[in-house]
Amino acid sequence: MERRTIAPRPDWQRTVEEQGLIYPLTRHPDDSLRPYWDESAYYVFSLEEIEALEEVVEELHHMCLEAAAHIVAADRFADLGITDPRVVAAVTEAWRRRSELPSVYGRFDLRHDGRGPAKLLEYNADTPTSLVEAxxxxxxWMEERFPGADQWNSLHERLVDAWRRQSALLPPGGPLYFAHSSADEAGEDLMTVAYLKETAEQAGLATDWIAMEDIGWDRLSGRFVDRRLRFMRSVFKLYPWEWLVTDRFAGQVLDTLDNGGGTGTTLWIEPAWKMLLSNKALLAVLWELYPGHPHLLPAYLDGPRELATGPGYVTKPLLGREGAGVTVHETGAPPAPPPEEPCCYQELAPLPDFDGNRVVLGAWVVDGEAAGLGIRESAGLVTDGYARFLPHVIL
Structure with a gap:
């Protein structure tokens, strides 16, 4: 793994916008616009490195499924902050019927420096973004700058194949809706949903799209409807489950939830059992089940334990995204006040520094298989909404 600099292509911004990346620039707090898509540098991997990372990702995915099974079997939902009995029942039933429910994709965030073993930082298996750029x-970019080279990137083909394979699990009668929140001002969610909608169409599915805020509730029929009052039998939502089961329509979502077997009226993708994988408590459960595993970091739910006097630790809200609420506690720092919300305490493993840039690898899983890589850089130890995306190549 190596970082190399390169001159950006002329008119690179227009080029990537035409390829689907509608926000190549990020507005920073000082109101300046800086590249989000950053092709002034790139990362190089060997084929052996990528093959090893693929094995790591698929092993971690299997371990996460084992951890989810343990959470359900041991009734450890409270550790995830899931205390509503109806939500517990919905997640449990979704897990039991998971072979009947479409489940498309997820993204592991890994710490990797090209030398030691890759370490799991977290798993976003419900609403991952940065898909389009990956x-x-x-x-x-690779085809233009390095013709004849390769890249860890079979995302498009695998997504189309996943929709095609799982099409039989979709209920008949109506299109598969793709929904995003109109509150997303940057357009990232809309861009991601539009791309996934395109892959579903290439798989032969009938699709439509809608903002989450435009989904209606028909009181007479007791069903969700679109703007034209058509029943919505299946919806892919880029909208977290923890919001879906707590907003004003949560009761209707749970009353009409299709968990397979024709038991409801609306099928939501990703399925409800993905709540088990996108919760940071998963990290602590993994460490309990696989203590000392070379691709895991020590993690706990009841406090930092030995991490407070050892290598330092990071507190992560159970449902935080894009670095929100993450706090770094380095060795020797004054004791931190207890967090105001339930957190996971994970060993501090500083992101590797490449020429002053802190790097995290986003490894994609599609339909349970390793599918590609996206790389983000940030200035600090926490990868947040101001991170940059850099391309990679296998040479």
């Missing part, structure tokens, strides 16, 4: 613009 699947499309970086592939075309």
């Amino acid at each position: 699947a499309s613009p970086q592939w075309f």
